[in-house]
Amino acid sequence: MALKTFKPVTPSLRQLVLVDRRELYKGKPVKALTEGKSSSGGRNNLGRITVRFRGGGHKRVLRNVDFKRREQLGVAATVERIEWSARASTSSRAMPLRSARCRWARSSTMSS
Numbered sequence: 001m002a003l004k005t006f007k008p009v010t011p012s013l014r015q016l017v018l019v020d021r022r023e024l025y026k027g028k029p030v031k032a033l034t035e036g037k038s039s040s041g042g043r044n045n046l047g048r049i050t051v052r053f054r055g056g057g058h059k060r061v062l063r064n065v066d067f068k069r070r071e072q073l074g075v076a077a078t079v080e081r082i083e084w085s086a087r088a089s090t091s092s093r094a095m096p097l098r099s100a101r102c103r104w105a106r107s108s109t110m111s112s
Contacts, residue, residue, distance in 0.1 A: 025081040033103070034061045066103045 008014035042054030063085050 021084060023082070025083045029061065029063055029083060033064050035064060036060070037062050 002020045004018045004020040006013040006016050037060035039057070039060070040054075041056075042049050042051035044050045063083070065085060
């Protein structure tokens, strides 16, 4: 992923450097490898508001990332696509294995 710099039109843009994510996959993730993120909306087990100003927002989907990859040792796999992973705050790779099971693996760089 490339770094995106901006023209110093304002003082805040002078130091701004962002990661360009145009190369990432733009479609939906593999549904079998995702789980919903539950949010309490600031309510406790009795349903009463205990934390103010929480709630609303967009429904979140988290990808199940296989961090240890123990079953994949020595198994050849190709990277199918690279997506953004909100849980790991990095990009993650979708790698279908020979056993027809697709896994998410953490990717700190764009290399496969």
